Amino acid sequence: MAAPVLSAGEATWKTLSAEELEKQYSPSRWVVRMKAEDVVNAFVETGIQATRKARATRRNQLDVPYGDGEGDKMDIYFPDEDSKAFPLFLFFHGGYWQSGSKDISAFMVNPLTAQGVVVAVVAYDIAPKGTLDQMVDQVTRSIVFLQRRYPSNEGIYVCGHSAGAHLAAMMLLASWTKHGVVPNLQGFLLVSGIYDLEPIIATSQNAPLHMTLEDAQRNSPLQRLEVVPARPVGPACPMLVVVGQHESPEFHRQSREFYETLCHMGWKASFQRLRGMDHFDIIENLTREDDELTQIILKTIFPTL
Numbered sequence: 630m631a632a633p634v635l636s637a638g639e640a641t642w643k644t645l646s647a648e649e650l651e652k653q654y655s656p657s658r659w660v661v662r663m664k665a666e667d668v669v670n671a672f673v674e675t676g677i678q679a680t681r682k683a684r685a686t687r688r689n690q691l692d693v694p695y696g697d698g699e700g701d702k703m704d705i706y707f708p709d710e711d712s713k714a715f716p717l718f719l720f721f722h723g724g725y726w727q728s729g730s731k732d733i734s735a736f737m738v739n740p741l742t743a744q745g746v747v748v749a750v751v752a753y754d755i756a757p758k759g760t761l762d763q764m765v766d767q768v769t770r771s772i773v774f775l776q777r778r779y780p781s782n783e784g785i786y787v788c789g790h791s792a793g794a795h796l797a798a799m800m801l802l803a804s805w806t807k808h809g810v811v812p813n814l815q816g817f818l819l820v821s822g823i824y825d826l827e828p829i830i831a832t833s834q835n836a837p838l839h840m841t842l843e844d845a846q847r848n849s850p851l852q853r854l855e856v857v858p859a860r861p862v863g864p865a866c867p868m869l870v871v872v873g874q875h876e877s878p879e880f881h882r883q884s885r886e887f888y889e890t891l892c893h894m895g896w897k898a899s900f901q902r903l904r905g906m907d908h909f910d911i912i913e914n915l916t917r918e919d920d921e922l923t924q925i926i927l928k929t930i931f932p933t934l
Contacts, residue, residue: 641882642828653879654832656791656821656908661875672909676733679916683738695774696767700754703771704731706738708745716783716815716930717775718748721768723791723821723912727756727837737788737915740923746930747782749775753796756837761826761848768796769803776812784815786930790912794822798850798887802857816929817868820922821876821908824851824887828879851887854894867929868898871922873906880908901925 657668722734789797826845872884891898
C-alpha cells in the first residue's frame, strides 16, 4: 500500500521532532528584543496600560452582553463625535484559546477612535471552560449582535491576533442565514494567526484544549475553506494576512498558506510580513498611530486616507 502523499506544509511539520514542534509553536522563543521569559509579562503590562488609558479617555460601554452566557461580553469604545453611521472594528484577542482577556486588549482603541472608528473588543470563554466550537459560536454571535445594534454601520472590520486570528478566519465559514442577519463585513485583518490546528494537537498548548483530530479539522479554516460550499463574504471584501519577521517558520508557513488558499478561492487577499516585528510587539505597537500596522488598518477602513 502506497504511503499517503503529504502537502508541502504537512511534510514540514509532520517530520519535526516533538521538541522542535513545541518550539515552533512557542512564539516567545522567537523574540529577539528581550528574553523569552519576559515577553508575555511585558505584553500583558502593555495591554493593561493601553486598556486603562482607553477606558479613561474614550467614551465607552463596558461588559456589553452580546448573548446570554456569562462570557458573552464586549467592550465598545466610541469616537468623540456621536454618529449612527461609522465603521466598526472588532478585535478578538489571542492567548492560544486559553489565556488573554478583553480587559487587557484595547491596544488599538485610541488611534482608531481618533479617526472616527468604533472599536469593539470581544470576550469569549477560553479553555478549559470553553471549547473551540463554543468560542467560534461566541465570536459569530458577537458580530450578529453588533450588526443588529448598529444597522447603519459603514462596514464591519474583523481583526484577530494569534488564536483570535483563527477565530476571525472561521467567520469566513459562518452561516449567517442561520442567525437571521447578514453582517456588513468589509474587511478582515488576520495577524500572526494559526489556520491549521492539527500541529497544535501534539504540543503542550493542547493540554487545556483537549482537542481531538476531528476537533482540529472541523476548526481549521485552512482545510475547510477549500471545500466550503458557499461564500458568505463577498470576494471584494479585503483579506489581509499579516505575520511578523521574528516569528517561527511554522507561523510564517501558516500565514503564507492561508493567504495562498484565499487567493486560490477567489478572495481579494494580500500578505504582509512586517519587518522587525515579532508575535507580540506587532500588536503592542497598535497603541501608536504612526505604527505600520495601525496605518494598514486605517487605510483598509479608509482607502482614500
